[in-house]
Amino acid sequence: MSQSVLSLFRDGHAYMSTWPVKKELYPHFPECKVISATRFSIAVMPPVAVVCSAMLFNTLGGDYLPQTLAIGAFFLSLPLQGILWLGHRSNQTLPPALKSWYHEIHGKLQQEGCEVHSRQSEPKYRELAALLKSAFDQLDKVFTRRWFE
Structure with a gap:
């Protein structure tokens, strides 16, 4: 494309x-x-x-x-x-490792009751950016720290 x-x-x-x-x-x-x-x-x-x-x-x-x-x-x-x-x-579409990470973060945000966009089956980096921004804005540092250790 x-x-x-x-x-x-x-x-x-x-x-x-x-x-x-x-x-x-x-x-x-x-x-x-x-x-x-x-x-x-x-x-x-x-x-x-x-x-x-x-x-x-x-x-x-x-x-x-x-x-x-x-x-x-x-x-x-x-x-x-x-x-x-x-x-x-x-x-660009996320590689498989990042795609599973994207789904994990998305699930955690939904579980915590945060407002997120609908989950994409083939997410791109722009969806990951929006998800990470939501995670850093809405979740406590305790939750985000475990993803980056």
């Missing part, structure tokens, strides 16, 4: 805001590191692109304008690459 780039950006942005960036999840999922790096690059890369482009243009002059613009575009593309990766990842 091919998706448009715009839908990947939309999915990546939604996934970035849904995924709980918690210290317990860092060793298990690359999402935490990618989200942190993407948020940092969203804040830092536009000024870096402007400063680098201005310095190159000032130093090398108009003869090197294409190279200067290419370097600026590179720095501006870094946050977009993170968002695209997140969008692609959010649409």
